[in-house]
Amino acid sequence: MSDVTSSAFQAQASARPGRRDIGIAKRYAAERRFRAYGVAAILTGVFFLAVLLWTVVSNGYTAFLQTTITLPITFSEKVIDPKNERADNPQKLMAANYPLLVRDALIQELGIDANDRAKVKLATDMISASARTQLRDIVVANPQVIGQTLPVAILAEGNIDSANKGQIDLKADEANRKVKNQQLAWMDQLREKGALTKQFNTGLFTFGASSRPEAAGIGVAALGSFYMMLIVLVLALPIGVAASIYLEEFAPKNRFTDLIEVNINNLAAVPSIVYGLLGLAIFINFAGLPRSASLVGGLVLTLMTLPTIIIATRAALKAVPPSIRAAALGLGASKMQTIFHHVLPLAMPGILTGTIIGLAHALGETAPLLLIGMVAFVVDYPGSPLEPSTALPVQIYMWANEAERAFVERTSGAIMVLLVFLIVMNLGAILLRRRFERRW
Known part of the structure; x- marks a missing residue:
């Protein structure tokens, strides 16, 4: 009886390494498949990006x-x-x-x-x-x-x-x-x-x-976009940073502040065309601001950019170690001094990064500007943000609707200019983060 039991135990022991090897092999195979899926996904994205860029450049370089x-x-x-x-x-x-x-x-x-x-x-x-x-x-x-x-x-x-x-x-x-x-x-x-x-x-x-493609350009649209980005920067950055500091450092944690945080996160996901409807109702119909003016476009884009800046700023403030706050308070600094002299400077790289990304997002927006009438046919340069103007993405949209062949290359050429602006802004965000970022 003991001999039978001993032989059965030995058989089971000899079979176990085989099953263990099979399990390890399956895990390695699953890992290789996952890596292959990841590489395939990256290559697919790079392929379509290359096709997009080739289409734009091949049609637009002659512009x-x-x-x-x-x-x-x-x-x-x-x-x-x-x-x-x-x-x-x-x-x-x-x-x-x-x-x-x-x-x-x-x-x-x-x-x-x-x-x-x-x-x-x-x-x-x-x-x-x-x-x-x-x-x-x-x-x-x-x-x-x-x-x-x-x-x-x-x-x-x-x-x-x-x-x-x-x-x-x-x-x-x-x-x-x-x-x-x-x-x-x-x-x-x-x-x-x-x-x-x-x-x-x-x-x-x-x-x-211009209705003539050879005499059409993006000069007026570029100036209109500059006015709007300037308004967004002047309004959205201080308002967004102030709101973030209050919510993160001063506001009590209760249902009201929780409701505000949820709404801010939801506003970041609202379609941009909804902000256009809001701007049309408030700034034009109610406040009576001039239609198709850069001021109205800047205000609408400010509302759209604020949630992004607030979320990025709060994340940057949270990234500052609590020991910085504790050390400043322990040395006798007030709450205000702690935030503005220590926490905010350390969070500034993240704040600037979020702001630049928000501005880049606003620079490429078209839908809200269409609703506030920035599709006007503007030949002369606007002297101020109150004068009629258009924006670079809107100009691209208008040219894309033209039937003449010469407008096709100008559409692609303007897209190339817009992409250059966006790439420069995103590179600036990356460089600022690497330049001022501190690792804890």
Whole structure:
């Protein structure tokens, strides 16, 4: 009997290591599968991010170049001021027939018969309608150019610009494209003379809204975004920090403060379009503030950013060790001195990081700005936050709705500019945290 029991025990003992090895192998296999899932998830995210960036960059890098046609413009006094009235009435210079100057220069440069109206029209269609404003500004800024002939680089029309960049299929039938064969021949003629060139598109950063893609830019929208971010920084940072200090350091722990904390966390998850409705109801309909003004946009984005700043600030305050507070109080510092002289400086890296991330989030918002009317067609720069303006993401939205091909590259180009701003702000947040962060 004992021999049977001994043999059974030995059999069980010899089987146990096998089962233990199988269990360890299963755990190792599960760990390898989990790692593989993690790597696959990261690679999938990187792939789609690369596709997104490639799509934006491939469509938008050409927006930073603009086709110009340099023409010898004769600022004829007979056309600009035939009666020599500019000394007494400077407004005469504003209403002159500047497109006629461009037409005469084109006829001379291309060797076109002035009586051939069809060819003259085809030639003038190659020049942007913004040439009138460009020549007018030159004359108004320096009336001494009247009577002189000067080379002026004039913007090419949007389709001519697209054709020069290779964005139009020139092998298609002439009836199916907006650039005619005669215009292509003139383009080759001007290119051989060095008159048709591609230059860095400074207008993309300085022009305002325009129905002509070659004359459209993000300058006004960028200034409007700057005004709004300035308002958000001035209002949201002190209010958010003050609220966080009170809730974290002074407020009693009761149901009322618990309710406030829950609502702050919920507000951080509220869709941004709800803040747009709130701003429309309070700031425009009730307070009577001007519609489509940067001030209203800044106030709406302040409300949207406050929960983010409050949550980040409270987390930074909690990260400061209690021993700092105890040591300051033990040395005779008051509660206020402890917070503002010791706790707050140590929490400042986290506060600044949360603020910059909140500003970056607000910079890319579009939905609340649409509801308060910041989709206005604004050509001139706003002199103050009370004047009509738009914002960079709203300008991108407006361009994306345009049908012309040239607006596609400007949409992608503006997205690239916005992404650069966002990347710089997030890098700033990371550098600030690493520069001032202290490990306990």
